[in-house]
Amino acid sequence: MAKKTVGQQETVQEVKQTAWDIVQIARHAERPNIADYITFMCEDFVELHGDRLFGDDRSLIGGFATIGGEKVMLMGHRKGRGIEENIEANFGMASPEGYRKAKRLMKLAEKYHLPVVSLVDTPGAYPGCEAEARGQAEAIAHNLEFMATLKTQMVIVITGEGGSGGALGIAVGDRILMLQNAVYSVISPEGCASILWRDGTKAALAAETLKITAGSLKSLGIIDDIIPEPKGGAHTDAAKAVAAVKKAVLDNLAVLKKIKLDTLLQQRYDKFAAMGRF
Amino acid sequence: MAWFEKAAEAPLRVPTEAVWTVCPSCKAYVEKAEWKATDKVCPRCNYHDRMGCRERVALITDAGSFKELNAQVGPNDPLKFKDSTGAYADKAKATVEKTGIGEAVLTGTAAIEKIPVVLAVMDFKFLGGSLGSGTGERILLAAEEALKLRRALIIVSASGGARMHEGIVSLMQMAKTCAATARLKEAGLPYISILTDPTTGGVSASYAMVGDLNIAEPKALIGFAGRRVIEQTIKQKLPDDFQTAEYTQSHGFIDAIVPRKEMKAFLAKILRYASGAC
């Protein structure tokens, strides 16, 4: 970021942030996480545990929630705050049982006629031996099919890091919203740099090239709206940032609820079918 | 004469590329004529080598039955992507010219033992079989064609995953293709997925893993995360058979492992069981 010098404080906010600057904000340890959204956005939250098949992933959580009087099914990645929680939450890298729990909760949402609100914040799905053995690919793939045809309203918010397939596994919906300083990418800038540039230190360049920021994704037609953040990033004023997300979620739900379900599903199909059609 | 007797004689001859093929898996020298006769299956280790999409079509469909669809759909460059080795647009153009296939998947209508199907066959030669926007579009259109004609869809996968050069648009092809296969399933139509070497990353985590039946070729690499990424994460060496077709089947994700020579007959048999759905 540009150095602040005396007399320039007023203009410093207008200095263009690089994609790499935004990656740092998206990954900031104090950035509002799912626990903050539950605390500050929901009047009520009933966590529901387990995928009924293997276990209860602590990297991806969800349950019934009431947001501004609206009953919804809320789910999202959980990175945790502080090293102990980070480790318990596996730094937000979900395993197959996380994606299968999400699927179970979405199914329940459809049955109870509740909209789904999904908060996305993950470096990626967990690349581990057990995750492979239990079918990480299959778990994500089936969620993609499932979300495409789920018969209820679905609002997705990319709140922090939208890390590849691990993000997409809970990110198919009717509205894809993104916080101003969130990122969403097919691969991490570091990973892309080491594969395509054969040089991990080119991450900042890869971040720029991959067009992973909210503005770029809006112009590519991938996301519907950008939710503004307080100056300096969501972590500087968590209450204000969460309030903005709450408003965006409620506004979008209100619009979606007016659309007939058949039309909604057709629009959802058309939305994803059009991605990459030029 | 068995292969090993030939191999023992090998030093007497010059093992030039004109006469010998080196098995990519066990490194055995196999005579080119024999390699061709076995449809690129190693007579020593049973490795099923990568096949071009047209060779594959010839192998599993009735002669002359294949009619290509949507040949005009090709790669797009939504990010204007450039890395240290140059511009993606140039690479894509050169690949189209060199391979004579317009995208990483060839799609069309065909018959297998007289049973009409819609077929999509990926080709690893085309940018590592990566899932770009043109690939996703061709697959979506193939699924829509199957829906229109009320036929089974068969997809043969061979891919390293998403096409990084198309960034987030590539990631969205996972959602897009799965929206299409989900529609096919809602209509009660059969979808058979064949996973060949390799089927990994974003392709395994989308359409390749959601077949009514998932069928693999022997020893094919099938998985979500790359071996190196997992080894770096867990800081352990992985066993040799990790992410093989056999490993994936033993963990419950593959219905059948079918040798190349038997694939067409096997597909025809399955299609006859599924005929009530069309």
Ligand SMILES: [Zn+2]
């Ligand atoms: Zn071999």
